[in-house]
Amino acid sequence: MVFQEINNTIAAVKKLEISNKRKLALQPFVDYVQAKVSACKNINLNFICTHNSRRSHLSQVWAQTAAHYYDVKSVYCYSGGTEATAMFPMAAQALSAAGFQIVKLSETENPVYSIKYAENEHPLIGFSKTYDNDFNPKGEFAALMTCDHADENCPFIVGCEARIPVRYNDPKAFDNTPQQAEKYTERSNQIASEMLYVFSQINIE
16 A cells, blocks of 8 residues: 555546547556566566656656556656666655655765655665665566657667657756746646556556
8 A cells, every 4th residue: 555645646636637639648558567567477677768867757656656656566757868867856756745655864965765665665776876776676677768858869778679769858948947846746647647547457367
């Protein structure tokens, strides 16, 4: 069971409309997960963005949470970039506002965060890294491309068995503006609604 605050957020974001065009774009993601479930294999998902600072982290965290929420087993979510920078604090703040328990484990230029979504589940470890970092799988994973820049400028992801674009607009565009917090929450909610949609489609019988 996810934390109650996250449960409340989920109840709200499940009401967000996902267009048919967007559902079509998400279908390869659904198909990949379903094929793994049907074959009783682990599901390794690596969410990739240029800087591994915002969208890839939000997607990783919400995908892991959605898998748990819909009881899809053996799902392991990762994130990475084409370069390492730092997880942007507003991404962590948006997740905290959604009900995640977040603890900053280090105060370096590239901080490490513990991100917990349920009482009895391992927390996700959030920090910026390249997609092929030793922390991430080397093979038998799907590369979920969360931004157009990484998708267009990184034509080959070593080790992936599926490459699936799930592009999102970058909330970075609103950094240092009065709308910053609102836009980060908006993007987090959109990603949450779509990850929940994907895992809601999986037949686990």
